[in-house]
Amino acid sequence: MTLLSVNLNKVALMRNARAGTHPGPLARPRVERAAEAVLDAGASGLTLHPRPDRRHALPEDAYALARIAHARGVELNLEGNPFSAPGESYPGFESLLLDIGPDQATLVPDASDQRTSDHGWDLARDGDRLAPIVRRLKERGCRVSLFVDPVGDSIRRAADVGADRVELYTGPYAWAAASGDAREELDRHAAASETARGLGLGVNAGHDLDLTNVGMYVQSVPGVLEVSIGQALVSDALEMGWARAVSAYVDALTGASA
Ligand SMILES: CC(=O)[C@@H](O)[C@H](O)COP(=O)(O)O
Numbered sequence: 001m002t003l004l005s006v007n008l009n010k011v012a013l014m015r016n017a018r019a020g021t022h023p024g025p026l027a028r029p030r031v032e033r034a035a036e037a038v039l040d041a042g043a044s045g046l047t048l049h050p051r052p053d054r055r056h057a058l059p060e061d062a063y064a065l066a067r068i069a070h071a072r073g074v075e076l077n078l079e080g081n082p083f084s085a086p087g088e089s090y091p092g093f094e095s096l097l098l099d100i101g102p103d104q105a106t107l108v109p110d111a112s113d114q115r116t117s118d119h120g121w122d123l124a125r126d127g128d129r130l131a132p133i134v135r136r137l138k139e140r141g142c143r144v145s146l147f148v149d150p151v152g153d154s155i156r157r158a159a160d161v162g163a164d165r166v167e168l169y170t171g172p173y174a175w176a177a178a179s180g181d182a183r184e185e186l187d188r189h190a191a192a193s194e195t196a197r198g199l200g201l202g203v204n205a206g207h208d209l210d211l212t213n214v215g216m217y218v219q220s221v222p223g224v225l226e227v228s229i230g231q232a233l234v235s236d237a238l239e240m241g242w243a244r245a246v247s248a249y250v251d252a253l254t255g256a257s258a
Pocket residue numbers: 007009010048049079108115116117147206207228230
């Protein structure tokens with residue numbers, strides 16, 4: 001069955017919106033409380049993507065979720081760009097990963113000022129720079145996943161630099177599904193998953209997945225081990241509450257895998 005890892009970036013975003021002027025007794029632990037709630041509701045893991053501009057998830061949130069994940073015996077997946085740009089507001093992402101040692105490190109090629117993740121790695125350009133980072137993270141005990149477009153060359157290069165998994169970028173799939181014509185994207189992802197698994201890579205997927213598209217995705221793309229979902233699930237939880245929202249996603253994944 002495809003596991004659900006809940007990305008809590010947007011809980012941190014809401015916390016940050018007021019934390020500066022109204023830290024309040026409840027503001028600080030918002031992310032931790034959300035983490036406990038989604039795990040209580042059946043999520044298999046936690047994901048966080050701290051960004052250098054501290055727009056939402058902060059390094060201290062990553063440490064807090066690491067404590068929770070360890071205590072609960074579930075996985076923590078930390079996402080980010082290990083290439084630190086000069087003058088970033090907090091230590092580089094790699095040093096955070098090496099200090100925390102999350103179960104999974106998902107390396108994402110986002111520029112510091114990027115609005116969100118919207119493309120996979122260009123491994124023809126960056127593979128040689130990534131390889132030693134991948135090695136150090138694996139020596140630290142992290143499973144390393146590379147965020148890639150569903151393209152055979154990217155997946156083969158991910159294997160070459162020593163990744164354990166790839167995370168297939170599902171944004172274009174989600175948009176195609178919303179337009180009612182996802183067949184071509186699903187075929188691309190199914191082929192990409194087959195290529196990855198043939199190379200011994202595990203397959204994760206994420207970005208813009210939601211209750212309307214995740215079931216079709218895991219039914220059509222064999223071998224997806226984990227989806228990480230944040231934006232839509234947190235939005236759904238505002239309407240449904242954490243328990244019902246997480247249960248709905250887990251049901252969508254289990255129903256699709258049945
Ligand atoms: C890598 C990916 O697709 C998402 O996990 C990313 O973390 C979304 O980042 P924002 O929540 O900042 O849009």
